[in-house]
Amino acid sequence: MELEAGIVDLERLSLSSGQAQALELKPALAPVELAGQSYEAEGGGAAGRLDVSRTTSGWALRLRYETPVTGPCVRCLEPARIELSVDAREVDQPSAQDEELRSPYVIEGRLEVERWANDAMVLGLPSQPLCRPDCAGLCAVCGISLNGADPSDHEHGGGGDPRMAKLRDLEL
Ligand SMILES: [Zn+2]
């Protein structure tokens, strides 16, 4: 279905208690800032699936989508590609006093699914995106990427000052 203003009107689905409906939708996903770098969902959005279940006093909601996210590797600054997989759930019982049973994305029977999808993207991304798990990063001396480089080319004069090596160990 087409999203209007990023919202799904849950009331208009007219589900009665115990009924469920699956909706295919495509929320727009804004770039995420992490450590001063920008990470973007490929194509600016993702095809997703929203499962809406009517409970006796509200809704149980599940949102799933997958999308590649691209941005710089935090170690070597080369392009990194993260396969983001989101599977998020929300429960909303409008009459409940307990905050745990209220969803921040459901306002008067309307689900702000695009805001939810964007928050889920932030939560789903690694805090330190890498081009590959064993990225070797940049040489501390000359700044060249050590991925695929011969380590002996970056000894820069016999392993350097041993005191500096100690410091580098401490930083790890
Ligand atoms: Zn890297």
Ligand SMILES: [Zn+2]
């Ligand atoms: Zn070097």
